[in-house]
Amino acid sequence: MEKTFEVIVVGGGFAGVAAVRALGRAGVEVLLIDQNNYHQFQPLLYQVATAQIGVSDVTRTFRGMFQRYRSATVLTARVAAVDVQAHTVTTSDGDTFHAQILVLAAGAEANYFNTPGAEENAYPLYSVTDAVRLGNALVHALDAAQRQGSGSGGVHVVVVGGGPTGVETAGAIAENFKYVVPKYFSNDVAARSSVHLVDMVPSVLTPFSDRNKAYATRRLRQAGVRLKMGSGVTEVRRDGVDFADGASLPSQIVVWAGGLKAGTLIAQSGLPQGRGGRIDVNPDLTAPGTTGVYVLGDAANMTDSRGEKLPQLGSCAQQAGKWAARNILADLKGGRRKPFAYLDKGYMAMIGRGAAVAEIGRKRWQIQGPLAFLAWLAVHVVLLSGKRQRVSALISWADDYLTHSRSHVVLGGPDRG
Ligand SMILES: Cc1cc2nc3c(=O)[nH]c(=O)nc-3n(C[C@H](O)[C@H](O)[C@H](O)COP(=O)(O)OP(=O)(O)OC[C@H]3O[C@@H](n4cnc5c(N)ncnc54)[C@H](O)[C@@H]3O)c2cc1C
Known part of the structure; x- marks a missing residue:
C-alpha cells in the first residue's frame, strides 16, 4: 500500500x-x-581523496541531523x-x-560529454565513495612506483577541468607530491611524479577575474602543477590522455572534473x-x-x-x-509562492597552503593569498555540518599546516578498482 x-x-x-x-x-x-544514510559535504571531497581530512569530517547521518524534528522521517x-x-x-x-x-x-x-574512455577510465569526484576510491588509487600507484624502485617512471596524474574542483584537486595532489609523499615514500617516488591540469578553455577558473586567474595560475605552477590549457581531451585511456591538438600525456590516474x-x-x-x-x-x-x-x-x-x-x-x-x-x-x-531571491555571496577556490582566491559579494570584491585562504577556512568551517565535524576538520587542517602530516596518504584499502 x-x-x-x-x-x-x-x-x-x-x-x-x-x-x-x-x-x-x-x-x-x-x-x-x-x-545514503548520510549527508555528504561535496566541497571538501578532494581533501578526503588527498588525506587532508577524514570521511567522518565530511559526512553526517540524516537521522542525527533531523532527530529533533518529530514530523520528519528519513528513508535510506x-x-x-x-x-x-x-x-x-x-x-x-x-x-x-x-x-x-x-x-x-x-x-x-x-558529465563526460561522450569522451571515449572517460567513464571507464577516469575517476569522478562527486561522492564520498568517489573520494575514497581516488585516494586508494593514488596510494596504490605510489606503492607500485616505490616497489618498482628507481627504474619506475613515478606516478602521473591528469586532472581534467580547470574550474574550482579541478584547481583544488590538482593543487592538493601536487602539494602531496611536494611535501607529504617524500616523508613516507622512498626511492624519489615524488620527484619522478607529476600532476597535470588540463582544460579546453585558455585559462583556469573561468568565472573569476583576470587578476585571480593569473594568481591561481602562478600559484599552481609554483606548487608543481603543469598546465595544459586550450585543447580538449579526445580520449581517456587506461595509461594516458589524448588531446584534440594531437598531444598525449601518459598517466595512471585521470581525475574527471570536466563538468x-x-x-x-x-x-x-x-x-x-x-x-x-x-x-x-x-x-x-x-x-x-x-x-x-x-x-x-x-x-x-x-x-x-x-x-x-x-x-x-x-x-x-x-x-x-x-x-x-x-x-x-x-x-x-493557501498562501502565495514568491520568486527565489538569491543572496549572492560570491565564490572562492583554494589552491594550496596559504593560497586561495575569492570574489566576495555581488560586487565581486577580489582577494587572494593568505587573506583569501583564511576566508576560505572560515567559510568552510561555518558551512560544514555538525560541531564534531567542524572541530575535527580544524584539528586536521592545523596539524597539516604545521607539520604536513597527512598520514592517511599511506593507507590504501584493498579495492584497487
Ligand atoms: C568536488 C566538488 C567540489 C565543490 N566545491 C564547491 C565549493 O567550494 N563551493 C560551493 O558552493 N559549491 C561547491 N561544489 C558544488 C556543490 O557541492 C553542489 O552545488 C551542491 O552539493 C549541490 O547540492 P544539491 O543538494 O543540489 O545536490 P547534492 O549535494 O549532490 O545532493 C544530492 C543528493 O541526492 C542523493 N541522490 C541522488 N540520486 C538519488 C536517487 N536516485 N535516490 C536517492 N537519493 C539520490 C545523493 O545521495 C545526494 O545526497 C562542489 C562540488 C563538488 C562535486
Whole structure:
C-alpha cells in the first residue's frame, strides 16, 4: 500500500537538507529519501581523496541531523522512478510513496560529454565513495612506483577541468607530491611524479577575474602543477590522455572534473530538460507544467530575481532549499509562492597552503593569498555540518599546516578498482 506524506524530498544534499530542516521546524510531515544514510559535504571531497581530512569530517547521518524534528522521517533507499503527475516516488526496493508536494533535489553526476574512455577510465569526484576510491588509487600507484624502485617512471596524474574542483584537486595532489609523499615514500617516488591540469578553455577558473586567474595560475605552477590549457581531451585511456591538438600525456590516474549533468532520475522524470540535463524551473522553483513539484540545486537551472542563471554551487542549493520550504508552506496554507531571491555571496577556490582566491559579494570584491585562504577556512568551517565535524576538520587542517602530516596518504584499502 502506498504511504502518504505532505512532502517528499528526494536527495539530502545542500538543497534537500535545507528544505527538510525548514519543513521539520514548521511541523510539516516530510519524508526525506536518500540513497545514503548520510549527508555528504561535496566541497571538501578532494581533501578526503588527498588525506587532508577524514570521511567522518565530511559526512553526517540524516537521522542525527533531523532527530529533533518529530514530523520528519528519513528513508535510506535509491529512488528508481518518480511520477511528477501522480506525485509518487518508487524506490529500487519496489516501495511507492505519495505526497501532496514533491521536491526533487537529487543533485548531479559527472558529465563526460561522450569522451571515449572517460567513464571507464577516469575517476569522478562527486561522492564520498568517489573520494575514497581516488585516494586508494593514488596510494596504490605510489606503492607500485616505490616497489618498482628507481627504474619506475613515478606516478602521473591528469586532472581534467580547470574550474574550482579541478584547481583544488590538482593543487592538493601536487602539494602531496611536494611535501607529504617524500616523508613516507622512498626511492624519489615524488620527484619522478607529476600532476597535470588540463582544460579546453585558455585559462583556469573561468568565472573569476583576470587578476585571480593569473594568481591561481602562478600559484599552481609554483606548487608543481603543469598546465595544459586550450585543447580538449579526445580520449581517456587506461595509461594516458589524448588531446584534440594531437598531444598525449601518459598517466595512471585521470581525475574527471570536466563538468556535470543532472542525474538519471531527473532524465527519466519526463520533465523537459534544459542545459546540462537540468530542469529549467520557474522563478518560484517549481517545475514547469506540474503542480506541487519543485526541482532544486544541481538538478535545476535556477535563476535569481533579475532572471540571471545561477551556478551549480552549494550556497545556491542551500538557499533554494530554504526558499522552496517557504513556498511549500504557502502552498499548504493557501498562501502565495514568491520568486527565489538569491543572496549572492560570491565564490572562492583554494589552491594550496596559504593560497586561495575569492570574489566576495555581488560586487565581486577580489582577494587572494593568505587573506583569501583564511576566508576560505572560515567559510568552510561555518558551512560544514555538525560541531564534531567542524572541530575535527580544524584539528586536521592545523596539524597539516604545521607539520604536513597527512598520514592517511599511506593507507590504501584493498579495492584497487
Ligand atoms: C568536488 C566538488 C567540489 C565543490 N566545491 C564547491 C565549493 O567550494 N563551493 C560551493 O558552493 N559549491 C561547491 N561544489 C558544488 C556543490 O557541492 C553542489 O552545488 C551542491 O552539493 C549541490 O547540492 P544539491 O543538494 O543540489 O545536490 P547534492 O549535494 O549532490 O545532493 C544530492 C543528493 O541526492 C542523493 N541522490 C541522488 N540520486 C538519488 C536517487 N536516485 N535516490 C536517492 N537519493 C539520490 C545523493 O545521495 C545526494 O545526497 C562542489 C562540488 C563538488 C562535486
